[in-house]
Amino acid sequence: MTTRRKFLASAGVGAVGASLAAPAIASGKITWKMQTYAGAALAEHVITPAIDMFNKIAGDRMEIELYYADQLVPTGELFRAMQNGTIDAVQSDDDSMASPTELSVFGGYFPFASRYSLDVPVLFNQYGLNEIWDEEYSAVGVKHISAGAWDPCHFATKDPIRSLADLQGKRVFTFPTAGRFLEQFGVVPVTLPWEDIEVAVQTGELDGIAWSGITEDYTVGWADVTNYFLTNNISGAWAGSFFTNLDRWNELPEDLQTLFRVCTDQSHYYRQWWYWGGEASLRVNGPKMELTSIPDEEWATVEGAAVKFWDEIAAESDLKARVVEIIKQYNADMVKAGRPYRYG
Template sequence: MRRRRLIAAGSAAPTLVLPALSAPALAQTTPEIRWRMTSSFTKVLDVTYSTGEYFARLVSEMTDGRFRITPFAAGEIAPSLQALDAVTQNSVEMAHTGGLFFTGKDPAFAFTTTVPFMLNPRQQSAWMYHGGGNDMLNRLLKDYNVYGLPLGNTGNQMGGWFRKEIRSVADLNGLKFRVAGLAGNIMAKMGVVPQQIAPGDIYSALERGTIDGVEYIGPYDDAKLNFERVARYYYYPGWGEGGAVLHAFVNLERWHELPKSYQAVLTAASGAASQWMLAQYDWKNVEALYRLVANGTQLRAFPNEVLDALYRVSGEVFAEMSAQSPRFKELLESQTSFRDRSYGYHQVADYSFDSMMLRLRRAAR
């Protein structure tokens, strides 16, 4: 009899903790939240736009549907280049965008995405997550009532499409060129007329001759936008965007209102979506570039004369901006220090491996 009582007590014990795990109790700590997220990208750009969708889906799945974010394409609730303003003013809770679109507000915004002649994709991640980059960037974003989470990386981009060949620095003079971020400031010093145009409007501007060339992302997206139909020459390397990071910009008040668990979900989901996006581009750009070349695109490397001049001028532009802005100077010094140290490692690691493989492949042909 005594043994049966013990067994009964033991079997009943688990029920004592069940009320603490019941749905009503969970609901008290995980409220139902519905947010809207405006994107700077159109649905035609399926990798960049769908990364926002993927992020929103992860957030919903990680919270059993209690935290849902609805993404909206560029122009549906806010114009592409007004995504930051919409979040700052709390018109929407968050945006998926590139900070380099907003260097007109503060040139330091470039560091949220990419700075010419600076970091590649892996270096970007290392600096942001382990080199203090995210903390420094969020001190900048706080002035705009925004909290930032890296949300995507395009990988190294291309140098751009041109209607005519670029054989020397002189060929840049007078060109009307769509370009974003600090690359536009640098090119302007070399006689280029930079144009800031939203992604969805680039093709029509190129077709009409409003611009003479365009730098956007890379083979997959550029082919989606049909740039090869109106510009024949495709240049590399992407000196202006070695590894372009996109961001989720969250209204600062809305961020602080979230339970810590939901803040952790957004952070984890944005990291997973960033890797998902970079992997997509690394997969899709390969075949896209082969197709472009097979269909007549003229792939060209920028002459060293042009790259050397751009690099020299970038130093002048950065020095001017550092003199005007302590924040820009702090970010530049942090990235430059890490870049220069990092390449010492990559020279004996990734670079030597890639060089070895290219040599072996050539020898095997």
Template sequence: MKKMMVMLLSVIMITSIFMVGCTSKESSGGGEGSSDAGYSGKTYKWVAQSPWPSGTTLHWMAEEIARDITAATGGRLEVEMHPAGSIVAAFDILDAVDTGTLDAIHSWEGYWVGQIQAAGFFASMPLGMNEQQYMTWVLQDEGTELWKETFADYNVEVLPAGAYTPEVFYHSTVPIQNLDDLKDLRVRGSAFWGEIQSRLGANVINVPGGEVYQALERGMVDAAEFATPTDNWGLGFHEVAEYLVVPGAHQPTSTFSFMVNQQRWDELPDDLKEIVMLVTENMWGKAWSYAAYQDMQTMEKYRELEEQGKLTIIEFDEGDQVRMSEVTNEYYAELAEKDEQFRKVWESQNKFLEKYNYWRDFMSPSY
């Protein structure tokens, strides 16, 4: 009898402990950093858009962010990414996420320099930083802080979201080996690079990206820049321009962001915010390595065309690249005098580069 009582008491104690544990878990929620969605079953859905056409490396980046967030949150936050023009026009996405028409966007800030000149520093600057420099400045120095500050007038949470590979300098119907060859040529250009090309003696024509092929084919322009080797290959520029000019000094890298409407961001529990931030930070390595791998293979295709006599690859004169840098910095200095935020960001990058380049030059081998 005594033995049976002991066994009964043991069962009661175990059952009680189990019930207390379950009750404790189910009542968890609230408090600093907790996730009520994890226990209440609450889910969120964001409708997002990029400014990129489907099938491009650029839209792949946007789609990967959406897929990774959805997967990493176990579907608690679903991001539905749409290509350019699906919901709003490509150049209207910033206003759309600001007003809440879109919950989030994949963005290249070069599109917004008309509203905010300093935005160009968070996209790509001609003769500017490369991807490693940008990544370090953004993730470790004050780049993220200045990025958010530059867009403070918009109702958005700005999340830096990776870098892209260098662009092709020109697809051209005539050889361009130096600055003398560039003078008086009709070239595609816009924003900062358009002005710089004008200062270098070129005749700049603003051609939309979707019309570059036709502009080269019909002789509207002699040379055009657009994107990376891979994306340019897909658009067939090599079919109508027999010269490929490198390196992409005008755009040594491009950086991107994932912007979220502030109200949509604020309603997320802390753990989901942390996952979104980790996904976007991860894109600094994921996006660049993916694009680089694609470009490696594409350059092999260009090399095969050159071996077949169908294309000529030209390396632009190194000394004239330095001269372009000098002209570019003169132009930036003029802009800095007129725009306080532009000056602040430009000075931050220059201060960072002075230390970064000192370290890199000593520590990078010459072989």
């Protein structure tokens, strides 16, 4: 694991002050520090191409220095660090970065809110979630740039899961909200630094992972330490966003703001096809994990429990109720629309 102590030690004393300072403007060049939730191997796909593109086009006007999971601050401290200006921008879901807003519960994998990756951008861009996110984050000094989809959420485990009973007592690394939902089926959620997960599975500290789809399992090495992949998922797509410190955002010239938006949109597009194609290809051709399934009639119990979970969340506040109502309306519309939106 790359800890803050190791990172700062390797950076050198002189670099430490610079690393954790407010953005530098030297010779007119704007420099931002940005941290992603992703480790290095995953970041090569989910963010590095977009930031490389930004830096190339921005040239000598602006540079974004990209850091990976836990390099500058632990993932759970990302929001606070961005809010106070220690870092300038973040790529994460609301849940993982411990957003203090009421929206945190909807980040990452809100159970069964989506079936396909395209559901996420439609919810934000056509069903009103963008406006809610912008309002809530602006109120706490953060600019929500845009949301996009990642992969679906599946179990990767050491032992096979072929029924709900097989989930009992399984110690699983997952997102906070997903863990809260899965506890009713006997899952024991475990919180660890992202970079520690592979070793934790090897040592038996974890029985499995419910953090990603199969593409990510192969990309980051989890397929090397787990034996089975459960085809049932608890959400069709991870919902994550790009955020910036609001003051830093307002300081940017309009054309650099536009360039940042364009590059984040390119990141969202890249992930759409990279994950969508990878999930299918690795299920068919991947040699490392055996596929298992829980029968549809049994899995319907989990889907039914998700709707009850939505109502529990909605009862917590008017804002959460507003978001849940949008999710319900969207899914009802998709069912009415029929193929290819919802069927089976």
